[in-house]
Amino acid sequence: MPTAVDIPSAGALAEILEEYLANHPAAALLEDGRVLFDMRLAHYSVTQSHGRCLFQLWSEERNLMRTVIEIQHRAQCLRIITRRMGAPKPQALELVPNTDRRTPTSRDSARRNYQRLVERVLSRAFLGAKVDGLRSAMDLEHSFGPAYIRGRLLRGTAAEAIIGVSEAESPSTIDDILTLGILWLDYCRNHADARRHFGGLKVIVPKGSARTTAERMAWLNHAAADFQLFTLDERSEELEPVDIRDSGNQVARLMHAFSQEAALNRCQPGIDRVMQLLPPDARTRVEFRAHSATEVGLLLHGLEFARVRHGANTLSFSQQNEITFGAGANETPLTEETEDLCRELCARLFASRHRDGVHKDPLFRIQPERWLESEFRAGLSDLLPSLRGDQLYSQVPALSSGDRGMLDLLTLDRNGRLVVIELKADEDLHLPLQALDYWIRVRALNADRQRTAVSDRPLSAFEREAYFPDTEISPLSPRLLLAAPALRIHPANLPVLRYFSPEVDWEFIALSEHWRQQLQIVFRKRSTDANC
Incomplete structure (x- = not known):
C-alpha cells in the first residue's frame, strides 16, 4: 500500500x-x-x-x-x-495517443492479408500485366509507412505505380493516400532504368471512401501523369474505377459574414470580467477574436484561454454572457467559485507563453500553428505588401458535400484576387494536399456567381454573403500560399506540389526559424519556377 x-x-x-x-x-x-x-x-x-x-x-x-x-x-x-x-x-x-486500438500483431497481419488481396485483384483486373514488388515495408528516408501497400504494374517497357490502403486503417490514413501515391510515383520514375517509363499512378481506396481522394486527384497535373482512382470492396473483391472528371467542382455553401464589432459589443461585459482577472501588465497582450455573432474568444499568441458566449437566460427572457476558461480543449465555466482557478491558470499562461519562453513548457508549445497565425495576422502587411492585411478572415466556415472545412486564413491581393493561406509550424507531410482542399472550396465559392437585385454584375458567394465588403472580388481562381519555418518544411512537400495542376497558382514561403521573435521570409518557391 x-x-x-x-x-x-x-x-x-x-x-x-x-x-x-x-x-x-x-x-x-x-x-x-x-x-x-x-x-x-x-x-x-x-x-x-x-x-x-x-x-x-x-x-x-x-x-x-x-x-x-x-x-x-x-x-x-x-x-x-x-x-x-x-x-x-x-x-x-x-x-x-490516438484511436487505433489494434495490437501490432493484428495490425501487421491485417496489412499482409490486404497485400495478398490486392495482388489477386490486380492480376485478375489487368490481364497481360505483371504485378511486381508489392510491399508495405517502412521506408522513413522516402516517407513511406506500413499503412499503404505499394508496387508496380508492368507491361513491357511501360509501367505504372500502384498504391492501396485497407478499410481497416483510419479515415485520415485513407484520405492521405494521394500524398504517398505521388511520392511513390516520383520514386519509381527516379529509380527506373532507362528502358522503363512510368506513365501514371493507380490509387486503390476502400469502397465508399473515394470522395476526398477523387476531389484532390482532379486538380493534379494529368499531363504529367495518368492518375487513376479505384475502389476495392474487400469482401466481394470487386475493383471499380472512379470517374474524377467532375470531382473538382463540389457543391459548397458559405455562412453569412457577421459583424466583428457587433459581436465584441455584445460580449463586452463578459470580456471585461475576464480582463479584471488578468495581471495588469498582461492585459495589452490579449487578442480578441469573434467566432460568431454571439461568441468571442480571448487569445494569447493564438491560444484561446477564455470564451464569452452571449445568449438567452434559460430562466428568463433576458440576455446573459456565459464565460468559460481553459487552454485548448480545456473548458471550465467561470463562476465565483472558479475565479481563483482562472486567475491561477492565466498567471501560469502569461508567465509561460511569451516570445522568450521555455520550449519544454506545454503552455509554450501548445497550438504552434495558432501562434504562427497570430504573428502572420499582425505582420502580414509588412511581410507581404501585395496582400490586403486589412481584409483578413480566419477560420471561415465553408461547407462542402456535408463536411465542414476550416480555412486557416483568407484574404485578397491588391488586385482583388482571393488568396488562401495555409500555415504550419512543424513538419507536415500532407500540407500541400490539405491546403488544396481549402483552395478547392474557395475556388468553388468564388466561381458561384449570381446576379442580385443590388448589383449590375454577377456576385461571387463571398460577395453575396458580405465577405470583403465594398470590394470587387476577381473571378480568377484563388492563389494558394503555404508558409512554414524553413527548417520545418517537410522535404516531400515541394515534390508533391510539382504534380499540382497548372491552374493551381501556388507559392511556398519559408520563414525564419525564430519566427516568434521576428517574422521574416528566408526563401520562396512558386508554381511558375522552372526548377521548384
Whole structure:
C-alpha cells in the first residue's frame, strides 16, 4: 500500500492530465477498450475541489464526470483510476495517443492479408500485366509507412505505380493516400532504368471512401501523369474505377459574414470580467477574436484561454454572457467559485507563453500553428505588401458535400484576387494536399456567381454573403500560399506540389526559424519556377 507521501496531490494529478492532453491533441479516452471520446472533437475540464481532482469531458454524443484518484504511466498511455459518484468501486479509464486500438500483431497481419488481396485483384483486373514488388515495408528516408501497400504494374517497357490502403486503417490514413501515391510515383520514375517509363499512378481506396481522394486527384497535373482512382470492396473483391472528371467542382455553401464589432459589443461585459482577472501588465497582450455573432474568444499568441458566449437566460427572457476558461480543449465555466482557478491558470499562461519562453513548457508549445497565425495576422502587411492585411478572415466556415472545412486564413491581393493561406509550424507531410482542399472550396465559392437585385454584375458567394465588403472580388481562381519555418518544411512537400495542376497558382514561403521573435521570409518557391 502506498504511504501518504506517495499519494499524488490533486494538483499533481491535474498537471499530469493537462500535460498529456497538450502533448497528444489527437488522444482518445477509452473505457473497457471502447473509445468514449476522441479529443480532437471533445472538450474537457480539469479542476480541483476540496482536495479532489475532477475530470470532466463532453462532446455532442455524451458527458462524463469523474474524480481522479490515481494515474498510472504506461507505454505512451495513461491509466486513470477514477471514482464515479455513487459507484461502489473505482473504475479505470485509459488515455491513448490516438484511436487505433489494434495490437501490432493484428495490425501487421491485417496489412499482409490486404497485400495478398490486392495482388489477386490486380492480376485478375489487368490481364497481360505483371504485378511486381508489392510491399508495405517502412521506408522513413522516402516517407513511406506500413499503412499503404505499394508496387508496380508492368507491361513491357511501360509501367505504372500502384498504391492501396485497407478499410481497416483510419479515415485520415485513407484520405492521405494521394500524398504517398505521388511520392511513390516520383520514386519509381527516379529509380527506373532507362528502358522503363512510368506513365501514371493507380490509387486503390476502400469502397465508399473515394470522395476526398477523387476531389484532390482532379486538380493534379494529368499531363504529367495518368492518375487513376479505384475502389476495392474487400469482401466481394470487386475493383471499380472512379470517374474524377467532375470531382473538382463540389457543391459548397458559405455562412453569412457577421459583424466583428457587433459581436465584441455584445460580449463586452463578459470580456471585461475576464480582463479584471488578468495581471495588469498582461492585459495589452490579449487578442480578441469573434467566432460568431454571439461568441468571442480571448487569445494569447493564438491560444484561446477564455470564451464569452452571449445568449438567452434559460430562466428568463433576458440576455446573459456565459464565460468559460481553459487552454485548448480545456473548458471550465467561470463562476465565483472558479475565479481563483482562472486567475491561477492565466498567471501560469502569461508567465509561460511569451516570445522568450521555455520550449519544454506545454503552455509554450501548445497550438504552434495558432501562434504562427497570430504573428502572420499582425505582420502580414509588412511581410507581404501585395496582400490586403486589412481584409483578413480566419477560420471561415465553408461547407462542402456535408463536411465542414476550416480555412486557416483568407484574404485578397491588391488586385482583388482571393488568396488562401495555409500555415504550419512543424513538419507536415500532407500540407500541400490539405491546403488544396481549402483552395478547392474557395475556388468553388468564388466561381458561384449570381446576379442580385443590388448589383449590375454577377456576385461571387463571398460577395453575396458580405465577405470583403465594398470590394470587387476577381473571378480568377484563388492563389494558394503555404508558409512554414524553413527548417520545418517537410522535404516531400515541394515534390508533391510539382504534380499540382497548372491552374493551381501556388507559392511556398519559408520563414525564419525564430519566427516568434521576428517574422521574416528566408526563401520562396512558386508554381511558375522552372526548377521548384
